[in-house]
Amino acid sequence: MRVARVERGRTPVGEQVASVVEQLAVLVAAGVAPVQAWGYLAEAIDDEFVSGVAEEASRGVPVAEAVVRAIAGSSTVGGPAAGSGRGLRSGGAADAWRALAAALFVATESGAPMRLCLTDIAESLRQLGGVERDIAAALAGPAATARLVMVLPAIAVLGGSLIGLDSLGTLLGTPAGVTCLLLGLLLSGAGRWWSSRLLRRARRIDPTPGLELELVAVAVGGGGSLPAARSLVRDAFDRYGPTRRPHRPDGPNDPAEQTVRAVLLLASRSGAPPALLLRSEAARIRRDAVSAAQERAAALGVWLMLPLGLCILPAFILLAVAPVLLGVLAGAPM
Numbered sequence: 001m002r003v004a005r006v007e008r009g010r011t012p013v014g015e016q017v018a019s020v021v022e023q024l025a026v027l028v029a030a031g032v033a034p035v036q037a038w039g040y041l042a043e044a045i046d047d048e049f050v051s052g053v054a055e056e057a058s059r060g061v062p063v064a065e066a067v068v069r070a071i072a073g074s075s076t077v078g079g080p081a082a083g084s085g086r087g088l089r090s091g092g093a094a095d096a097w098r099a100l101a102a103a104l105f106v107a108t109e110s111g112a113p114m115r116l117c118l119t120d121i122a123e124s125l126r127q128l129g130g131v132e133r134d135i136a137a138a139l140a141g142p143a144a145t146a147r148l149v150m151v152l153p154a155i156a157v158l159g160g161s162l163i164g165l166d167s168l169g170t171l172l173g174t175p176a177g178v179t180c181l182l183l184g185l186l187l188s189g190a191g192r193w194w195s196s197r198l199l200r201r202a203r204r205i206d207p208t209p210g211l212e213l214e215l216v217a218v219a220v221g222g223g224g225s226l227p228a229a230r231s232l233v234r235d236a237f238d239r240y241g242p243t244r245r246p247h248r249p250d251g252p253n254d255p256a257e258q259t260v261r262a263v264l265l266l267a268s269r270s271g272a273p274p275a276l277l278l279r280s281e282a283a284r285i286r287r288d289a290v291s292a293a294q295e296r297a298a299a300l301g302v303w304l305m306l307p308l309g310l311c312i313l314p315a316f317i318l319l320a321v322a323p324v325l326l327g328v329l330a331g332a333p334m
Contacts (some may be wrong), residue, residue: 014129017096018122025118064105095242099208102236110222134297142304156320167323184318191311202300209289210282217278
């Protein structure tokens with residue numbers, strides 16, 4: 001019997017995925033096999049995506065592959081992380097689940113315990129979910145103001161008609177009115193485009209910072225050699241890795257690869273456990289990524305004032321105030 005339902009549309013993507021991953025980590029830590037764990041989650045969570053993973057895994061499909069198949073087979077509004085209503089395939093939720101698939105693949109192939117890795121992934125996703133909340137809060141004020149300003153022209157036209165001014169006729173039937181209409185619509189469109197671009201830039205976040213180092217630590221924890229662990233992680237990313245990761249060069253110039261080499265060199269010279277050093281560095285990368293994203297979210301509220309002041313408000317003047325003034329001037333005795 002299903003006792004819970006993942007809430008959509010309010011909880012950020014990162015937090016929704018993190019909630020499922022945390023429950024999965026607890027079940028795995030209790031000794032439940034991953035296939036059975038997904039089955040229990042499907043019974044407890046009324047959600048299409050989780051049920052899809054459980055169904056695929058019950059057929060004998062490897063769990064990592066089952067996650068990817070569930071992503072591909074989800075409906076437009078399906079999945080516990082489809083908070084935006086766009087579905088798993090079109091947003092950051094798909095990349096978060098792909099990161100989980102990569103972690104499950106590495107843990108399974110290396111024979112390593114996956115509880116710590118799942119817990120770290122869940123914590124990272126939860127922190128990034130907090131950043132999503134910060135971005136939504138920064139956007140709320142300017143967005144509400146813009147919506148109000150865009151409604152006011154209709155109110156102004158209606159008010160003008162009540163006092164005997166043909167504001168709508170002035171706006172549509174005179175050269176000056178048509179000019180105001182075209183300029184107002186142009187500025188409104190420019191303001192919306194500018195705001196959307198600022199929002200996309202603020203939301204440009206690596207969905208799984210430090211994941212490579214975390215997975216190398218998992219592979220090493222399985223008892224494999226360092227070269228084998230790094231090869232396994234590269235294979236995992238080729239198969240299941242997130243698709244929206246920030247662009248960076250491949251090979252030896254990859255910053256993540258350089259960080260792994262530096263940490264492993266430190267471990268070999270100091271004799272410290274490489275897995276602990278890798279997890280420590282992965283945690284630092286996550287903290288830095290969250291801090292940078294929080295700074296962008298805080299700055300977003302200020303930057304959104306620019307399209308509001310330079311585009312939306314002038315559009316309001318052209319669409320609401322100017323027709324009334326033109327109507328008054330047209331009706332004034334010469």
